[in-house]
Amino acid sequence: xxxxxxxxxxxxxGEVRVxxxxxxxxxxxxxxxxxxxxxxxxxxxxxxxxxxxFRAWYELGNHTAGLAPAHGGTGIDGLTRHLVxxxxxxxxxxxxxxxxxxxxxxEFTAMLAEMTGNHRLLDEVVAPFVADRDAxxxxxxxxxxxxxxxxxxxxxxxxxxxxxxxxSCRAVADGDEWVITGxxxxxxxxxxxxxxxxxxxxxxxxxxxxGGGVAMIPLDRLGIERGPALDKLGQRDLNQGGIRFDGxxxxxxYLLVGPDQYPLVLSTVLSLANAGMGAIxxxxxxxALEDALAYAKVRTQGGHPIGxxxxxxxxxxxxxxxxxxxxxxxxxxxxxxxxxxxxxxxxSIASKVTCTQRAFEVASEALQVLGGIGLSRELPVEKxxxxxxxxxxEDGVNEFLxxxxxxxxxxxxxxxxx
Numbered sequence: 001x002x003x004x005x006x007x008x009x010x011x012x013x014g015e016v017r018v019x020x021x022x023x024x025x026x027x028x029x030x031x032x033x034x035x036x037x038x039x040x041x042x043x044x045x046x047x048x049x050x051x052x053x054f055r056a057w058y059e060l061g062n063h064t065a066g067l068a069p070a071h072g073g074t075g076i077d078g079l080t081r082h083l084v085x086x087x088x089x090x091x092x093x094x095x096x097x098x099x100x101x102x103x104x105x106x107e108f109t110a111m112l113a114e115m116t117g118n119h120r121l122l123d124e125v126v127a128p129f130v131a132d133r134d135a136x137x138x139x140x141x142x143x144x145x146x147x148x149x150x151x152x153x154x155x156x157x158x159x160x161x162x163x164x165x166x167x168s169c170r171a172v173a174d175g176d177e178w179v180i181t182g183x184x185x186x187x188x189x190x191x192x193x194x195x196x197x198x199x200x201x202x203x204x205x206x207x208x209x210x211g212g213g214v215a216m217i218p219l220d221r222l223g224i225e226r227g228p229a230l231d232k233l234g235q236r237d238l239n240q241g242g243i244r245f246d247g248x249x250x251x252x253x254y255l256l257v258g259p260d261q262y263p264l265v266l267s268t269v270l271s272l273a274n275a276g277m278g279a280i281x282x283x284x285x286x287x288a289l290e291d292a293l294a295y296a297k298v299r300t301q302g303g304h305p306i307g308x309x310x311x312x313x314x315x316x317x318x319x320x321x322x323x324x325x326x327x328x329x330x331x332x333x334x335x336x337x338x339x340x341x342x343x344x345x346x347x348s349i350a351s352k353v354t355c356t357q358r359a360f361e362v363a364s365e366a367l368q369v370l371g372g373i374g375l376s377r378e379l380p381v382e383k384x385x386x387x388x389x390x391x392x393x394e395d396g397v398n399e400f401l402x403x404x405x406x407x408x409x410x411x412x413x414x415x416x417x418x
Contacts, residue, residue, distance in 0.1 A: 009083075016076075017083045024091025027056050027389035029380075032092035035237035036383055040229035044192045044239045050098075057099055064130050066107045070114070072121070072130035073107075078338030082279045082331045089283025091385045092239035093359075096280045096386055097394075101189045103129075104272070105139030105198035109216045112256045120253060123217055125196065140194035141269070142184040142243055143218075145169055149185075150400040152200070152209055153270055155263045156407060159208070166205040169245065171213055176252045178215065180223075180245040187394070192229045192241035195219055197244075200266070204259050214257040214265055223248035229317060234386030235394075264342060271343035273395050278330030278351030281359040281391050285326055288359070288366035288384045289319045295370050308371070319362045326355040349405035353398045356391035363388045 009017070031049040043050055045064040057063055065084070067073025078086070088096035114122040129137040143152060148167050154160045169182030180201060184191070191197075197217045203212030217224075227242030257265045293316060296307030306312045333351040337343035363384040367374035374381045392398050 003251065009079075009137045011212035013080050013083060016080055017087060020084050020087040021090070023056070023060075023062075024087045028054055028088065028091030028095050031381075032095055032237045033380065034162055037156040038236075040236070040239070042229045043237065044229050045130045048240070050193075050237070053095055054099070054102070054138065057352050058135045059133050061133070063099070063103050063132070063135075063169065066103055066398065067110055067126075067130065068114075071110045071126055078335035081338065082334045084395075085276055085334075086283040086286070086327070086330075087278035090287045092237055092282075092285045093391065094235035095186040097235070097277075098190055098238045100276055100280075101140055102135075102136045102138045102194075105141065105196060105216065106137070108198060108269070109256065112345070112374045118253055118255075118359050120251075121216065121256075125218075125231065137196065138190055139196050139198065141190050141200075141273075142169075142188050142191070142197040143200045144185040146183060146185045146222050146242075149187075150396045151283070152398055153400070153404065155404075156411075157411075161210045162208040163206050166211060167200075167202040167209060167370075169199070169201045170205065171199075171201045171215060171255065173252070174249075177249045178252060178255050180215070180217065180248045180250065182245055183244045184245075186227055186230045186242040187240050188243055189238055189240050189394075191243055192226055193238045195198035196202065197243065203255075203262075207259060210263060212262040212266065213255050213259065214262065215255045217250055217254065219243070221248045221268070233389070234383075234390035250331050264365075268342050270396065271337055271348040273347075274352035274401070275330070275334045275337055275343070277391065277395050278326070278348070278355040279334055281355045281388065282323065282326040282330050284384055284391075285319075285323045285359040285362040286357070288363040288381060288388075289316075289323050291379070291384075292316060292319060292366040292369040295373075299370075306349065312369060315365050317415055319365050320359040322362050330355050342383045346405040346408045349396075349401045352395065353401055353405075356388065356398065360385075360388040360392060 031053045034049050035043050040049060046318055064073040065076045068075045083280060085096060088099065106126055109121055112125045145167055152167060159165050169184060171178045171180050199215045199217050201213055201215060202211060205214035223246045225244045230240045296312055297305055299306045330351045333347040337348060365382050367385050370381055373379060
């Protein structure tokens with residue numbers, strides 16, 4: 001069901017949305033329901049339905065959609081990307097995040113390798129990923145550390161240049177290699193199953209967080225250990241776990257970004273991730289609204305379907321308006337930033353913060369409309385609620401992100417301009 005003020009879609013975009021919705025309905029939802037009830041170690045076991053999801057996605061070639069055609073992808077536009085992410089979020093926010101994270105490090109590597117002429121990375125990392133149809137290559141972002149969370153994202157502040165605020169995961173040059181030592185916290189999405197990590201590490205600790213670098217690291221190297229899968233309240237179908245580096249070595253040209261470009265790249269990555277979160281949780285909000293609408297039409301109390309009661313009607317309208325607000329903002333931000341470099345951080349943050357908050361509110365109201373049965377694990381509404389609650393913290397806590405966006409807005413606002 002598409003209750004939305006939809007722009008004119010091309011026939012191809014319409015087909016992509018229908019196909020993705022079918023995948024979300026037939027593959028993601030059944031798997032997510034099973035994974036949600038499994039212990040974390042079983043979620044990532046070889047026999048887990050998690051792998052069926054990844055293999056089905058890769059078999060269709062969907063994992064390469066974000067890559068440019070020059071690198072073997074389809075290079076989908078911003079609107080199509082939003083359509084895909086919303087449908088995946090409708091199916092399962094956790095699995096949508098996992099599939100998205102699996103590809104983004106390879107997309108990022110391809111972009112930087114092309115800019116720098118680093119064909120080695122294109123051949124050794126990107127090309128095998130493009131050819132993969134069996135989910136043998138899975139990426140992750142490795143940013144958060146045990147003592148550093150959202151604070152690692154404070155680009156443009158005094159704290160970003162303080163030496164004592166530098167991250168503890170360090171990369172030290174040794175001839176034609178980099179030696180990596182340190183730990184990434186248990187919140188690395190896909191951290192327990194990834195084959196490659198886009199590692200955000202400290203290269204020049206005297207410069208604080210600003211002295212960072214970004215490296216592509218195959219996780220089969222000596223000196224790399226995984227932590228256990230994290231046991232969580234929500235998004236239990238998104239595996240997360242820590243990674244420890246103890247003298248792991250990578251070739252010098254696997255360090256993609258040094259301190260000079262690090263602040264720009266960090267802001268760009270944050271923009272891309274936040275824009276994706278906005279689209280995914282628009283999908284979750286829509287799923288919660290649809291379930292509440294369906295229940296309100298069939299559940300009878302006082303001799304009438306509850307959808308005929310004004311109190312319920314008021315809730316349904318507020319939920320509908322919240323979903324449309326989320327879609328409009330997230331779609332506009334993602335389309336704009338797909339055409340802009342560097343992407344506009346303030347709009348991406350506004351999308352993430354607004355859409356995750358609306359998703360949480362809509363899921364909560366959907367649970368209220370369903371009443372007692374909404375608390376039961378027989379229906380997915382309580383999972384929407386738990387998944388949405390987690391979104392207010394992941395990819396930067398919403399309160400912190402709002403401050404970051406405010407600084408960006410203040411910097412570019414001029415009293416002299418009309």
